[in-house]
Amino acid sequence: MSNQIQLAVHGAAGRMGRRVVALAAEDKDIQITAAIDHADNGLIGQDAGLVAGIAALDVLLSPDWPNYASVMIDFSLPVAVDGCVAKCVAAKMPLVIATTGLNDVQKEAIAAAAKLIPIVWAPSMSTAVNLTMKVAQQITETLKHVAGGVDIEIIERHHRFKADAPSGTALRFGELIAEKMDGDVKHVHGREGETGQRTRNEIGYHAVRVGDNPGEHTIVFGMMGERIEINVAASNRDCYASGAIAAAKFLQGKPAGLYSMFDVLGLS
Ligand SMILES: NC(=O)C1=CN([C@@H]2O[C@H](COP(=O)(O)OP(=O)(O)OC[C@H]3O[C@@H](n4cnc5c(N)ncnc54)[C@H](OP(=O)(O)O)[C@@H]3O)[C@@H](O)[C@H]2O)C=CC1
Numbered sequence: 001m002s003n004q005i006q007l008a009v010h011g012a013a014g015r016m017g018r019r020v021v022a023l024a025a026e027d028k029d030i031q032i033t034a035a036i037d038h039a040d041n042g043l044i045g046q047d048a049g050l051v052a053g054i055a056a057l058d059v060l061l062s063p064d065w066p067n068y069a070s071v072m073i074d075f076s077l078p079v080a081v082d083g084c085v086a087k088c089v090a091a092k093m094p095l096v097i098a099t100t101g102l103n104d105v106q107k108e109a110i111a112a113a114a115k116l117i118p119i120v121w122a123p124s125m126s127t128a129v130n131l132t133m134k135v136a137q138q139i140t141e142t143l144k145h146v147a148g149g150v151d152i153e154i155i156e157r158h159h160r161f162k163a164d165a166p167s168g169t170a171l172r173f174g175e176l177i178a179e180k181m182d183g184d185v186k187h188v189h190g191r192e193g194e195t196g197q198r199t200r201n202e203i204g205y206h207a208v209r210v211g212d213n214p215g216e217h218t219i220v221f222g223m224m225g226e227r228i229e230i231n232v233a234a235s236n237r238d239c240y241a242s243g244a245i246a247a248a249k250f251l252q253g254k255p256a257g258l259y260s261m262f263d264v265l266g267l268s
Pocket residue numbers: 010011012013014015016017036037038040041042075076077078079080097098099100101122123124125126164240
């Protein structure tokens with residue numbers, strides 16, 4: 001029997017699902033065994049490899065769930081995530097969740113599921129983004145007591161098709177930065193009208209939607225007299241797809257638990 005990881009992809013017809021299929025097909029340690037999307041998707045029944053722009057894989061896009069896979073990678077929609085989590089728990093299948101825009105109830109369900117199966121859950125699978133999150137925390141810790149104070153704002157840019165705002169990554173940047181600030185932090189989403197002066201303990205979020213941008217985040221640390229901006233930008237979607245595949249490999253043999261990309265990348 002093959003030692004290859006048997007990979008199932010949820011949301012396989014989507015922008016990210018296709019890149020996961022294309023990159024996983026090149027990986028000698030992986031065999032793609034299921035490509036799942038919802039029954040109404042117009043590509044159901046087509047070969048997942050051809051849909052991904054590579055050679056046929058003999059794996060058809062299907063709404064049906066496999067009885068077994070070594071791991072599931074999910075890049076779908078919030079509405080589809082609950083079912084995916086439930087199916088993976090029932091099948092005791094390790095799961096990588098990359099979908100963003102989840103609500104608090106869904107996040108709690110993921111935490112509960114992680115008591116039963118190993119799950120990597122992260123709003124960005126990119127190495128560069130996760131490293132930048134650590135850098136942003138370090139800068140915050142260093143600047144929070146600077147004379148005159150520091151104002152922190154997060155600007156994210158994504159393609160016009162993105163369904164959620166601000167990005168899951170921007171929200172995670174904000175959570176991680178807030179952990180390093182003193183006192184209660186107010187999260188402010190955009191500004192309009194008679195806002196009054198900016199208060200010191202807030203983090204601002206700004207979501208830009210333009211063209212085909214595959215994802216870019218700028219964290220601005222504004223002080224009196226000078227400013228730091230850190231920018232992390234994807235050139236294409238493969239940074240996320242390859243990160244998800246690394247997470248899928250990381251989960252092999254892991255006990256139940258909720259893991260992050262910091263764990264996968266050794267940044268914890
Ligand atoms: N963590 C990370 O690193 C990254 C996360 N993302 C996130 O991943 C998600 C997907 O992004 P993207 O690929 O661009 O989006 P797409 O809309 O291109 O892909 C989503 C896919 O899921 C399908 N889908 C819809 N409903 C269901 C369902 N009920 N069951 C199964 N599949 C379903 C969609 O089908 P249909 O088109 O017919 O609706 C589509 O094929 C988003 O939440 C995005 O924010 C994206 C990039 C990186």
